[in-house]
Amino acid sequence: MLPVDLHAHSTISDGMLPPGEVVARAAGRGCRLFALTDHDDIRGLADAAAEAARQGMAFLPGVEVSVSWRRHTIHIVGLGIDPANPVLLAGLAGVRAGRDERAVRMAAELAKVGIPDMLEGARKFADNPEMIGRAHFARHLIERGIARDMKAVFKRFLAKGKPGYVAHEWASLADAVGWIKAAGGVAVIAHPGRYDFGRPTLNELIEEFKAAGGEAIEVVSGSHHPSDTERFARLAEVHGLMASVGTDYHATGEGAREPGVLADLPAGPLPVWTRWPHLQAIVASAAAHMDPASFPQTEPDQAC
Structure with a gap:
């Protein structure tokens, strides 16, 4: 098991818990490295970082940017961002406006x-x-x-095609990745298993993402079935992307994943947290002391 969660939400976007409470819940489950990644907004990061410090937990500031790509809505997570970067702040404000x-x-x-x-x-x-x-x-x-x-x-x-679904034009893929890079962060394709297109189209998305400066893809996700993990690990290897992990936690009772702990990454792709060398020892030491029996696998959350 991995005591790492690099994708979770609070009341700043569409989660049900305030930022500090999400962090505390993750810490209570043994998490040692956490990122808050609210949709298109970074105003929860200060409270989350303060709670992570109180819990003795490493923290990466993050965000999840809504993107329109071809006819699809996809999400790009930014990890290790500077929350005060003016390019990122202006881009996110534009996305929220709609x-x-x-x-x-x-x-x-x-x-x-x-x-x-x-x-x-x-x-x-x-x-x-x-x-x-x-x-x-x-x-x-x-x-x-x-x-x-x-x-x-x-x-x-x-869902798309249902009575309450309304199409919307979000950020472009190039803009979203560019904002994250301008803020010093690493861009990650979120939960690729949720997108309603096949392998050829996913490959095209990855190539455009890499051309824009994207560097990683979520391999282990609360939105993926456990059987997807190996498939996305191999995809990361083929395309030279780092592997990220995240529960995509929104609220207890709304999905099958609580924040804080996920299944280990398969061998092969480089974990995204190796981008920050000081975090590698923290994750390795904590993972060595995890008891997998304490965290049974559950079904993926496909709702949000």
């Missing part, structure tokens, strides 16, 4: 199928009003008894 308009359109689409008054209910779940998104609509639909759980909500209402 979220409220999309939320209004989502509420209108749901009203057309007989589900009125969704906008204010969704906003009630969004602690950060600039970051209202599908997860907040999903929680309100569950609250109203219209769907049983997150998986059912996305399947019936919020």
Whole structure:
């Protein structure tokens, strides 16, 4: 097992816990290296870093940028970023600016199928009003008894082609990677197993990502089935990418992964944390003392 989690969310985007509480929960499960990667916003990083210091846990500041690539929405994680970098801050502000308009359109689409008054209910779940998104609509639909759980909500209402789904133009791939690099970070393709396209298209995405300066891909993810791990490890090797890991934690009870601990990486690709030499010894020492029996494998979370 790996005491590393480099992809998790707080109330700054679409998580249910404040930044410090997410960090504390990860630390309580034995995590020794953690990154908070809220969608398109970095305002939780100071609180998360302070809590990580209190817990004696290594911390990488991060972000997850929403990207429009061809006809698809994908996510690019940035690790080890400078949260004060003006290029990154300006880029993220531009991405956030479109979220409220999309939320209004989502509420209108749901009203057309007989589900009125969704906008204010969704906003009630969004602690950060600039970051209202599908997860907040999903929680309100569950609250109203219209769907049983997150998986059912996305399947019936919020996935592509469903009544509440609204297409939106996010950042370009080149811009997202460029902002992360300008901030001194490493760009990572998030949860590749969630994207609705085949291996040839994924290869094309990776090549464009690398051409823009991208360096890593998530191999172990809370959004992947355990059987996917070897496949994405080999893909990382073939393309010369580093391997990252992350639970993609949003909320307890909404997915199958708690923050903080994941299955080990297969041999082959270089772990992304080797980019920061001072972190290698921390991870190696902690991993050597993990008890895998304490962290049984669970089914992947495909909801958010």
